[in-house]
Amino acid sequence: MSFEDRSLQLVTDLELPSSLDSVDVAENHVIETAAKAGLSEDDTFRFGYAVREAMVNAVVHGNRYNSNKTVTFRLYATTGCLEVFIRDHGDGFNAGGVADPLAEENLLSQSGRGLALIKAFVDEIELSAAEGGGTRVILRKFVKAGTNDPSIVSE
Numbered sequence: 001m002s003f004e005d006r007s008l009q010l011v012t013d014l015e016l017p018s019s020l021d022s023v024d025v026a027e028n029h030v031i032e033t034a035a036k037a038g039l040s041e042d043d044t045f046r047f048g049y050a051v052r053e054a055m056v057n058a059v060v061h062g063n064r065y066n067s068n069k070t071v072t073f074r075l076y077a078t079t080g081c082l083e084v085f086i087r088d089h090g091d092g093f094n095a096g097g098v099a100d101p102l103a104e105e106n107l108l109s110q111s112g113r114g115l116a117l118i119k120a121f122v123d124e125i126e127l128s129a130a131e132g133g134g135t136r137v138i139l140r141k142f143v144k145a146g147t148n149d150p151s152i153v154s155e
Contacts, residue, residue, distance in 0.1 A: 046121035062088025
């Protein structure tokens with residue numbers, strides 16, 4: 001059965017304010033659910049960190065801390081997979097315009113590593129323009145066979 005054939009169960013559905021407190025809220029939901037789903041401690045940390053980075057991008061770069069804009073955060077579970085959906089209401093994002101954080105001229109830069117870290121810590125990432133404006137990102141982390149069934153995880 002392919003991933004697309006699996007039925008996702010919504011675990012968390014939140015509209016969060018454009019604040020760094022919202023980053024913590026999202027990360028905490030993911031860490032709690034990932035641990036219950038059977039991810040290893042290291043994978044739970046890495047997935048939580050990836051979500052943290054994606055939320056920071058949505059709040060800081062997407063919505064630019066605009067208190068009139070929210071960040072949509074949804075956490076889904078299915079047998080063998082956790083999926084996070086994040087959407088901001090900013091001006092959009094061109095992933096092709098991101099400088100290589102490992103290039104010598106960027107090594108001391110204060111920003112620019114978030115997307116690279118996200119890609120390193122998730123199994124799949126989808127990044128695209130959101131319908132109606134803004135950016136949406138979907139992060140997936142697969143749970144290895146023999147662990148708990150995340151489809152029964154609840155809040």
